[in-house]
Amino acid sequence: MDDTETLIRRATVAVNSGKPDEAQRLCEQGLARDPGDPVLHHLLAAVLFSRGVMAPARAHIDVSLAKRPNNAPARLLAARIARSEGQFDAALLHLDAAIAAGPQREMFIEKARTLDMAGLRDQARGAWQAILKVIPGHQEATARLGLLAWEDGDPATAAKLLAQATATNAPASVWFNLGLARQDLRDHRGAASAYCKAFELKPDHAEAALNLGISLQEVGGLDAAMDAYGKAYRLRPQLFGSIAMALTSASHGRLWLDEDQLRRALGG
Template sequence: MALRAKQFDVARQLASEALKSNRTDRNAVMMLAHALIGQGRKDEAITPLERAVRRNDDPEIETLLGHALCGAQRTSDGIAQLRRTAARRPPYLPAFQELAGQIANTGAVGEAVEIMEKALALAPASIDLHLDLGRMHVRNNNRGEARRVLAAARATAPGRTDILTELAWAELLDGAYTEAADTYRHALGLRPDDTLSRANLAICLMEMGERKGGEAALRSVLRGRPHMLGRTALAMATSSHGRFFFRPSAAAKFLERESERAATP
């Protein structure tokens, strides 16, 4: 519960107390490592995880160790660990996902795509693997293939907003603004408070020439959320049918003034 609530210090203390009673408690080691990683202390999570790996044949612990090693700037060690875990049979799919993500972070996005494709060959029914493969295609600037993979995932799991937003982003990047707007609307119907999707919908609308609709969407994003000013101003500025303001205060004044006017009967 402490980990889910992101109370990492509490979780660390509880896990440490449990380990005093039983140094080989697998769950306590995992909780301690997750808490340390959550606190940004990945280097401290490595030692207990390495001990646990020596004691247990456990791919989940190995994958977390690989993550911690990469996070502690020991990328080559972390990737080597993740490769060993991904070579296991039966396959442990999160190891492939972690490996692909870490390799993509080094700039080798093409190799990361290949890793996800190998994972899908082992588990073709996994929607999560399809989603991650689509994301990798986007990172590799292969928007057409990303749309194909993500559209197939959407057809299988139409109620997953994470798939919808990734598909919409690929469509937006590919210049398919009408399709992206429809996909974002579907996602927002399932999760109306997704401000990022609403801001991206605004970009689509403005690119489609629907400036008023786009600006209305941006006003709803900004309303009560001053921290979203940068995102809304960027959305206006980057659209070919948008507006550019030299000062953030001018953008805020425009959106707030128009918001108040729209709210006036």
């Protein structure tokens, strides 16, 4: 029978190999023999967290931390678990303890994310700016600062930052936010390009299709706009009112007197 150290090693290999079932079995086997082992509790918490099983994950990481309160990786995992449960104050306490125990870049990024999610805008902005000073061009920091600038009513700064964030592979959300900033600047062609990319990356992004239609309509591409509106409508029929309003209120629009006819046109 394997000893605890061997089980820990095998469980770690299983975690790193993407075999959560095997990792969980090995951790549970080890804890049945040695219920207080902090490493096994840490590994099992990580496996459970990856599966979205939050309460047991939290219980296991708490046991691990009770034995090793200054273990930075355990603090980091505890912070992620707490944040996923909306316990932002607890998450920040864990992160501060992790940073004090052994500061690493990842911890500062996690703290910035947590401040952002907690709605602590000024602190989050400062944290993201600090990350950019240490890691110039950091995509997530640039994108988050761009969104914060847009939310503050500064679309020019937002568009600049978000364009920088899309210089390397960026998720649909960043392209969508770039579209919003460009739209506010009345750069409708640039906005359409950004929304098109967002929709390409996330084909179920109904809002991207809707805003793509609005941007295309603004530059006179009504047929292309109708195609985008149709995609938005088929993804989310509740957007019909927004589409109808856009069609009748934009500078290049079309008046639809028959609602059923418009629904049929959008339904394709």
